[in-house]
Each structure stands twice: as C-alpha cells, then as structure tokens.
Amino acid sequence: MAEKMILVGGGLAGSLMSIYLAKRGYEVHLYERRDDMRQGNYVGGRSINLALSTRGITALEKVGLVEDILKISIPMFGRIMHSPEGALQYQAYGRDDQAIYSVSRGELNIRLLQLADAYPNIHMYFNHRCTHMDLDNNKATFQNENGEEVIVEGDVFLATDGAFSALRDAMIRNPRHDFSQNYESHGYKELEIVPSATGDFRMEEKALHIWPRSSFMMIALPNPGGNFTCTLFLPYEGEVSFEHLNTEKEIMQFFETYFKDAIPLMPNLLEDFKTNPVSHLTTMRTFPWVKNKSVLMGDAAHAIVPFYGQGMNCSFEDCVVLDKCIEEFSGDWDVILDAYQKSRKPNADAIADLALQNFIEMRDLVGLPEFLNKKRIEKMLVDQYPGLYRTQYERVTFSNDGYRDALLAGDKNDRFLNYIISEGLESRIEEKEFMQEKLQEWFA
Amino acid sequence: MAEKMILVGGGLAGSLMSIYLAKRGYEVHLYERRDDMRQGNYVGGRSINLALSTRGITALEKVGLVEDILKISIPMFGRIMHSPEGALQYQAYGRDDQAIYSVSRGELNIRLLQLADAYPNIHMYFNHRCTHMDLDNNKATFQNENGEEVIVEGDVFLATDGAFSALRDAMIRNPRHDFSQNYESHGYKELEIVPSATGDFRMEEKALHIWPRSSFMMIALPNPGGNFTCTLFLPYEGEVSFEHLNTEKEIMQFFETYFKDAIPLMPNLLEDFKTNPVSHLTTMRTFPWVKNKSVLMGDAAHAIVPFYGQGMNCSFEDCVVLDKCIEEFSGDWDVILDAYQKSRKPNADAIADLALQNFIEMRDLVGLPEFLNKKRIEKMLVDQYPGLYRTQYERVTFSNDGYRDALLAGDKNDRFLNYIISEGLESRIEEKEFMQEKLQEWFA
Numbered sequence: 001m002a003e004k005m006i007l008v009g010g011g012l013a014g015s016l017m018s019i020y021l022a023k024r025g026y027e028v029h030l031y032e033r034r035d036d037m038r039q040g041n042y043v044g045g046r047s048i049n050l051a052l053s054t055r056g057i058t059a060l061e062k063v064g065l066v067e068d069i070l071k072i073s074i075p076m077f078g079r080i081m082h083s084p085e086g087a088l089q090y091q092a093y094g095r096d097d098q099a100i101y102s103v104s105r106g107e108l109n110i111r112l113l114q115l116a117d118a119y120p121n122i123h124m125y126f127n128h129r130c131t132h133m134d135l136d137n138n139k140a141t142f143q144n145e146n147g148e149e150v151i152v153e154g155d156v157f158l159a160t161d162g163a164f165s166a167l168r169d170a171m172i173r174n175p176r177h178d179f180s181q182n183y184e185s186h187g188y189k190e191l192e193i194v195p196s197a198t199g200d201f202r203m204e205e206k207a208l209h210i211w212p213r214s215s216f217m218m219i220a221l222p223n224p225g226g227n228f229t230c231t232l233f234l235p236y237e238g239e240v241s242f243e244h245l246n247t248e249k250e251i252m253q254f255f256e257t258y259f260k261d262a263i264p265l266m267p268n269l270l271e272d273f274k275t276n277p278v279s280h281l282t283t284m285r286t287f288p289w290v291k292n293k294s295v296l297m298g299d300a301a302h303a304i305v306p307f308y309g310q311g312m313n314c315s316f317e318d319c320v321v322l323d324k325c326i327e328e329f330s331g332d333w334d335v336i337l338d339a340y341q342k343s344r345k346p347n348a349d350a351i352a353d354l355a356l357q358n359f360i361e362m363r364d365l366v367g368l369p370e371f372l373n374k375k376r377i378e379k380m381l382v383d384q385y386p387g388l389y390r391t392q393y394e395r396v397t398f399s400n401d402g403y404r405d406a407l408l409a410g411d412k413n414d415r416f417l418n419y420i421i422s423e424g425l426e427s428r429i430e431e432k433e434f435m436q437e438k439l440q441e442w443f444a
Numbered sequence: 445m446a447e448k449m450i451l452v453g454g455g456l457a458g459s460l461m462s463i464y465l466a467k468r469g470y471e472v473h474l475y476e477r478r479d480d481m482r483q484g485n486y487v488g489g490r491s492i493n494l495a496l497s498t499r500g501i502t503a504l505e506k507v508g509l510v511e512d513i514l515k516i517s518i519p520m521f522g523r524i525m526h527s528p529e530g531a532l533q534y535q536a537y538g539r540d541d542q543a544i545y546s547v548s549r550g551e552l553n554i555r556l557l558q559l560a561d562a563y564p565n566i567h568m569y570f571n572h573r574c575t576h577m578d579l580d581n582n583k584a585t586f587q588n589e590n591g592e593e594v595i596v597e598g599d600v601f602l603a604t605d606g607a608f609s610a611l612r613d614a615m616i617r618n619p620r621h622d623f624s625q626n627y628e629s630h631g632y633k634e635l636e637i638v639p640s641a642t643g644d645f646r647m648e649e650k651a652l653h654i655w656p657r658s659s660f661m662m663i664a665l666p667n668p669g670g671n672f673t674c675t676l677f678l679p680y681e682g683e684v685s686f687e688h689l690n691t692e693k694e695i696m697q698f699f700e701t702y703f704k705d706a707i708p709l710m711p712n713l714l715e716d717f718k719t720n721p722v723s724h725l726t727t728m729r730t731f732p733w734v735k736n737k738s739v740l741m742g743d744a745a746h747a748i749v750p751f752y753g754q755g756m757n758c759s760f761e762d763c764v765v766l767d768k769c770i771e772e773f774s775g776d777w778d779v780i781l782d783a784y785q786k787s788r789k790p791n792a793d794a795i796a797d798l799a800l801q802n803f804i805e806m807r808d809l810v811g812l813p814e815f816l817n818k819k820r821i822e823k824m825l826v827d828q829y830p831g832l833y834r835t836q837y838e839r840v841t842f843s844n845d846g847y848r849d850a851l852l853a854g855d856k857n858d859r860f861l862n863y864i865i866s867e868g869l870e871s872r873i874e875e876k877e878f879m880q881e882k883l884q885e886w887f888a
Contacts, residue, residue, distance in 0.1 A: 164617075172625070173608075175627065175724040175726075176627045176680075176724060177625075177627070178624075178625060178626050178627055179623075179624065179625050180622075180623065180624035180625075180626075181616070181621075181622060181623050181624070182622050182624075183619065183620045183621070183622055236620075280619040280620060282619075
C-alpha cells in the first residue's frame with residue numbers, strides 16, 4: 001500500500017509539494033486552515049506581489065505549469081527609481097532577455113490547487129485548522145468548520161503551514177530545537193496606483209518601481225489589470241513613521257514631500273491608507289527541521305523578509321530538493337528528511353541574510369552615486385566577460401545555484417569592485433587580455 | 445482596594461517577588477504548577493547547585509533572610525582545578541573575605557515560601573498549571589489537580605514560570621515580540637562525590653572543584669551533608685561524547701582517562717551515570733518583556749547557561765529592580781513595567797553572553813598557562829591598586845553594578861592586560877606612581 005503523506009497547509013508550497021508527491025504515487029492528504037480559495041473568496045490586500053524568478057520557474061516546470069503562469073504574469077526587466085523631484089532612473093536586472101515575473105499569489109495558488117485536484121491520489125480538506133501535533137506518534141489533530149476534532153495518522157507529515165506553523169510550534173518544544181523570530185522596526189502598508197480611464201498602465205509596466213528614501217521606501221509592482229500594487233515600508237516609530245501619520249493632513253503632507261509624482265496616480269490614497277492595516281516583517285530561523293517523520297518546509301522552516309523577492313522561490317526550491325532526496329534515497333525517510341534539511345538549511349539562512357541586506361540596498365543604496373557607479377562597472381564586466389563575472393543578483397534570481405554560494409560570491413564581487421575602483425582600473429576594463437587575467441585570478 | 449497581583453510560578457523569583465509585593469500592601473496571588481515543596485516531596489537531581497553571590501544576597505537582605513540562608517550554605521572562596529594526573533591548583537575568586545555560597549535550590553525555595561506564607565495578603569495555590577493567558581483582558585486560565593479550569597483576573601500578571609513560561613509563550617505570539625532559543629552542543633549529567641565513612645568532606649569543601657578538559661569538564665559543589673554534587677558537561681555527539689558512553693566499560697574507561705582522581709570518591713558512579721538523565725543547556729532571549737499588564741521575570745525573560753553562577757542572582761536582581769520601579773513610579777503600571785524592562789534587558793543580554801564566555805573559560809582556559817599568567821597579573825593589580833583596577837569576576841559576582849557595565853569593563857581589562865604583557869610592563873607593576881598613572885589613563 002502507498003505510504004500516506006499528510007501536508008499541513010495548502011498554500012503555495014503545500015499545493016506544489018502535494019503534486020510532486022502524487023506523481024511519485026504516494027497517497028496524499030492536504031489539510032488547509034482556510035476555505036477553498038477556488039470558491040472565489042480569496043482575499044488579497046495583505047500580501048506583497050510575488051516576483052517569480054528562475055528557481056520558482058524551475059519548480060513549476062516539473063509540473064508543466066510554467067506557460068500557464070507566465071500568461072497571467074507581467075515581466076519586469078529592471079528597476080525604475082523615482083527621485084523626490086520625480087526624476088526617473090532605470091537599472092536593468094540582468095541581460096535584455098532576463099526578467100522577473102509579477103504574479104498574483106491568489107491566482108498562482110488557485111492554479112496549483114486546480115492541478116492537484118486532477119490527481120486521484122490527492123485528497124483535500126479545507127477549513128481544517130491544525131490544533132495539535134503528536135510528533136512522536138505521527139498524529140495530527142485538526143478542528144473542522146463544525147468545530148469537530150479530526151485526528152489524522154500518517155507516514156510522513158510535511159509542515160507547509162507558513163511562518164506561524166502549528167507543526168513547528170510543536171517541534172520547537174522539543175529539546176535541542178533552536179528557534180528565533182526577529183521583527184523589523186519597519187512595517188508595511190499596501191496602497192494602489194490605478195489604471196488610466198482607458199484601462200492602461202499609468203507608468204512603465206515592465207519594471208519594478210522604487211521610491212528610495214534612505215530610511216524608508218515605497219515600491220510598485222504591475223498587475224495584469226493595468227493597476228500597480230504599491231507597498232510603503234516605513235518605521236513604526238520615530239520622526240518619519242507610521243505613528244505620525246494619522247490625520248488626512250499628515251498623510252497628504254508626507255506624500256507631498258516624499259512621493260509627489262505618485263499622488264496623481266493614487267486617487268484612493270487616503271481611503272486605502274486609512275483602511276489597510278500595517279503589517280509586520282519578520283525573519284524566523286529554526287533547526288533541526290525534522291522530528292521523527294515530520295518535516296518543515298517553506299515559511300514554516302524559514303520565514304524571510306520580502307526584499308529579494310525570493311520567499312516563494314525559496315519555498316518552491318524546498319519542494320524540488322525534497323523531491324530529489326525522495327528519488328535518491330527511495331523509501332528511507334530518515335535519510336531522505338535528513339539529507340533535505342542538511343542541504344536546505346545553509347541556503348535558507350543565506351537567503352534570509354540576503355533579503356535583509358537587500359532592504360538596505362533598495363531603500364538607500366540605489367539612490368547613491370557610488371552604488372550606481374558600482375552597478376555600471378558590474379554591467380560592463382557582465383556584458384564583456386559573460387561567464388567570467390557573474391553578479392550576485394544574477395546568481396540569486398536567474399540561476400539555480402545555492403543561495404549560500406551566491407552570498408559568498410557576492411561578497412567576493414564587492415571586494416573585487418572595490419579593488420578595481422581603488423586601483424583606478426576602470427579605464428582598463430575593455431583591455432581583454434588584462435581583464436581576463438584579473439578575473440581568472442580572482443574568480444577561477 | 446488593593447490592586448491584585450497574580451504571580452504565575454512559585455519558584456525562586458516568584459516566591460521572592462510575592463514578598464516584595466506583599467510588603468507594599470498589594471493583594472498577592474501565587475500560582476504554582478507543582479505540588480507544595482514544603483510537603484517534603486521536593487525532587488532534586490536535575491538542578492546544578494546554586495551559587496548565591498552579592499546580587500542574590502542584596503535581594504534577600506530586603507526580606508531579612510540572609511542570615512538564615514547563609515547558615516544552610518557553604519562558602520566557596522575559589523576554584524580548585526584538577527589536572528588529568530590529579531594535580532591541584534587553587535585560584536581565589538576575590539579577596540580573602542569574598543566567597544560565593546553553595547546552596548540547595550530546594551532549601552532556599554522552601555524558606556522563601558515559608559516566609560511568604562506569613563503574609564496574610566499572600567494567597568498560594570499549588571498544582572495549578574497555567575494553560576492559557578489572555579494578555580489583552582488580563583485573565584489567566586489554570587488547570588488544578590482535579591483537572592478543573594480556574595480563570596483568574598488580576599491587575600498585574602508577573603511571569604515567574606521559568607524558561608518554558610506559558611505566559612511568555614502567549615506573549616511571543618504577538619507581532620513585534622522577538623524571541624530566540626539556542627541549545628548548546630553540550631548536555632549535562634548530575635553525579636555525586638559521597639562523604640567519608642565518618643561523614644566528612646573528601647575534598648576541600650570551601651571551593652568549587654573543576655576538572656577542565658578543554659572541550660568538556662566536570663565540576664563539583666559542596667553540600668552541607670558532606671557530599672559534593674558533581675556535574676559532567678559533555679558534548680552529545682562526537683569523539684568524546686555522551687553518545688559513546690553506554691556500556692559500563694565505556695563509562696569507566698572515560699573516567700579512568702579524564703577524572704581518575706575522582707573515581708575513588710564516587711562509589712555510585714556507574715549507577716548514577718546510568719540512572720540520571722542528560723539535561724540540556726539553553727539560552728533564551730526575548731523582547732519586549734511586557735504586554736499590556738503582564739511582565740516577564742527571571743528565566744521566563746532570560747534563560748541563561750549556568751557557567752557564571754548568575755541565573756538565580758540575576759532573577760533576584762529582577763525583583764529588586766522591579767520593586768524600585770514600583771517605588772519610583774507609584775501606581776502607574778505602564779511606566780513601572782516599561783522602566784523595569786528597559787533597565788533589565790541590556791543587563792540580561794550581557795549576563796547571557798558572559799555565561800556563555802565563562803563556559804569556555806572554565807572548561808578550557810583555566811588549564812592554560814597564558815590564562816593563569818593573566819589571572820596572576822590581575823591579582824597583583826587588585827591587591828596593590830584596589831579601586832583602581834577591578835576584575836570582571838568581581839563586578840559580576842561581588843558587586844551590584846550592571847552586568848552590561850561588567851561585560852564592557854571586562855573587555856577593557858583584557859585589552860589592558862594584553863598591553864602590560866606585550867609591552868613587558870609586568871616587572872613595573874610594583875612602581876606605584878608609574879602604575880597609578882597607567883591605570884588612571886586606562887580606567888579613569
């Protein structure tokens with residue numbers, strides 16, 4: 001008889017993983033706390049737009065969903081920075097054919113659930129909230145919509161229930177399970193740039209827009225409907241902060257000062273600002289990810305801040321790696337789960353660090369001449385020495401290399417760029433032989 | 445009517461704090477998960493002996509318990525290091541009149557509960573386990589010994605329920621509450637050195653004994669009964685570790701190799717080793733410590749490793765500081781609790797760091813010539829320039845200075861000692877004028 005896999009959580013990672021497991025012939029049971037979002041009751045409003053990139057695409061390829069998803073996505077080829085005076089500056093993410101894809105979390109989740117439903121060996125249960133997990137005996141307790149308790153036994157339990165995972169909660173009560181949660185001093189609020197009267201985009205749509213203001217920022221990502229989802233990241237307290245934005249006058253004055261060019265594009269600004277909540281940013285780390293036959297995946301294992309656009313991509317990569325471990329160590333779940341956690345933990349830590357670093361880059365550095373100069377030199381190196389020089393952004397976003405390798409490579413890049421600048425070698429970048437030698441010396 | 449204070453947890457911090465609050469006229473309710481330990485059913489065996497030092501004594505002075513407690517304690521004036529060959533080396537903790545006091549956790553707790561019981565405005569409830577805390581509405585739910593739910597309302601809730609605090613558990617589910625738990629790669633096991641046939645101590649009793657073995661160690665603290673409580677700190681895994689100590693032969697071989705001089709003093713070694721569990725070492729940090737009218741104290745706020753002997757002393761100091769804040773900001777609990785957490789958090793973080801550092805000192809450094817040389821120079825400085833030069837150990841153990849100041853001062857001491865050694869100034873320590881000038885230059 002096929003082994004029984006229990007997935008706790010039917011979000012992005014849970015629904016994708018259920019398909020991977022079904023393809024391998026397991027009996028899959030997917031329990032989701034909320035209602036079935038395919039019933040049309042999906043509520044947005046608190047989720048930053050997702051940016052699908054290479055790792056996520058690689059994971060979707062395995063289930064044949066890439067074309068479908070790209071059809072409902074908008075490619076973003078670079079960043080457009082808005083100065084306080086409204087001046088624009090463009091910075092490509094990579095080569096001219098490289099883009100990240102703005103996609104709706106809800107739409108993507110619905111497609112995955114639809115696909116999962118087509119597998120007869122996937123069974124879905126909505127409105128089932130996990131209230132207790134008995135890790136020693138592989139038994140989960142759920143409460144259904146009638147308030148009844150449902151006890152479920154299984155061979156393997158996969159925690160895909162997000163940053164506030166009930167399964168991880170049970171796991172970290174065991175000795176020798178490390179855990180940390182750290183909140184940022186910034187919160188965020190969703191706002192909107194609406195389409196024009198004719199339904200068109202009111203800014204360049206194939207880009208991610210940033211209003212960098214050093215200690216805070218606003219960003220905007222395009223949606224297929226012609227609108228942009230804007231997110232304001234701002235400290236909770238302090239001179240310029242959410243605590244001082246209460247009256248309509250305060251809110252408008254703040255936008256006049258910092259985001260003047262956006263005001264005409266945001267007719268619902270005041271209403272949105274007053275209605276939408278301030279949400280929180282947190283990084284969560286834990287280890288081990290495994291206890292007996294239960295395993296953490298996605299945000300349950302590694303909740304990260306959204307500034308590298310890698311939350312979903314990292315979670316999807318978890319699915320890819322676990323699937324590979326299942327293939328490699330067929331049947332032996334102790335070995336499978338241990339190989340998975342050992343492979344993923346250093347990479348999860350690295351992307352958590354990279355995401356925190358990128359917040360500083362996005363809100364502050366992208367506005368500075370020294371930073372733009374470095375990016376210009378990097379672009380020259382990438383264009384003229386492809387393969388010999390690779391940016392950190394490219395490794396994280398447009399490759400399937402380990403995040404940890406990308407983190408280390410990025411540090412090395414930075415030392416190399418400082419060397420080029422301090423030694424005044426910028427003018428010699430075009431000298432092929434000289435530069436190839438330097439690059440080989442540093443990066444071979 | 446007097447405000448109603450609810451203490452969740454009747455351990456050391458809880459029982460002491462209840463007396464402080466009673467003295468101020470509050471109506472105090474103390475709920476304890478376990479049975480009343482005064483009924484004679486106190487179970488030891490998993491708690492490292494406590495070392496009472498200046499902060500703890502200061503806290504007990506306020507309730508008039510010092511004399512009583514010192515009577516059931518044994519002063520330890522220094523460390524005695526045991527080499528693998530059985531050679532002994534003594535190192536004083538401070539001046540000849542400065543000692544730390546080995547005391548039984550159970551005995552101390554019982555005296556505090558007895559004293560608390562004498563206050564008519566203290567009400568105690570044993571066998572009451574906190575199962576839920578409603579922080580927003582100041583309501584705690586307990587389960588009593590009959591399995592019944594008891595819901596308790598109060599004006600202020602004090603979490604004195606230890607490292608696995610139920611109240612903290614509720615608190616960290618709120619946004620913007622940071623939390624971390626980190627386990628050491630070492631566990632510990634309690635063993636025993638028994639008294640002689642005539643009931644006498646079989647080693648020097650006015651000292652803390654250490655068998656430092658660089659990556660692991662054993663320590664022994666004297667008890668009034670003539671025995672020593674030994675604690676073996678050892679990695680869980682690896683070449684020399686608990687995982688390889690299973691058979692009697694393995695255990696004896698390990699002791700023959702590393703603790704040969706102790707074997708004749710430990711007739712119950714094998715039985716103790718096989719019976720007593722391996723316990724865990726963890727550091728827990730969190731912030732804020734306050735939510736609405738609930739506040740964390742002691743291990744619930746800051747669980748630390750035991751290597752500086754400050755766990756209890758730090759928790760008692762929490763009580764002293766909270767009591768001072770109550771006095772200073774009479775009646776305004778929002779101000780009281782905020783002043784308390786702001787004063788204590790940096791000091792709790794500092795003693796957590798110091799305790800981790802001291803593990804390395806105790807198991808490794810105390811055996812090294814360079815370390816002993818530094819300690820010798822420090823002793824010369826302390827003896828000849830009292831007040832001008834103060835050791836970190838003295839600040840932590842024999843003063844009520846902030847832990848954070850002690851941590852910073854210790855780092856500075858270390859830089860100064862390195863300077864003395866590298867400049868070859870050791871021979872000039874006796875030159876009063878020269879040395880006073882140097883010390884003033886560095887420490888004034």
